[in-house]
Amino acid sequence: MCLVCIAFASWVLKTANPQVGDAWKAVLLANVSALSAIRYLRKYVRVEAAAGERALRHTSV
Incomplete structure (x- = not known):
């Protein structure tokens, strides 16, 4: 999910035309x-x- 968002953000910035007035979008x-x-x-x-901490608690008891 997050990799898709980062890839999408990167693609948007690469394909944006800075001369266009709508580049801010x-x-x-x-x-x-x-x-x-x-x-x-x-x-x-x-x-x-938190899950790792719970697992450590259960194994140490």
Whole structure:
């Protein structure tokens, strides 16, 4: 999911024409996609860390 968002953001920025007045829309879309990917990764890392911590607790008891 997040890799798709990052790839999409990269593609939007590469294909945007900076001479066109609507280039800000492409930049905004790319930034929103990148921020969504970052939020997803942070959430995923927290969930994985919590699951790993629970697994350590169960094995040490």
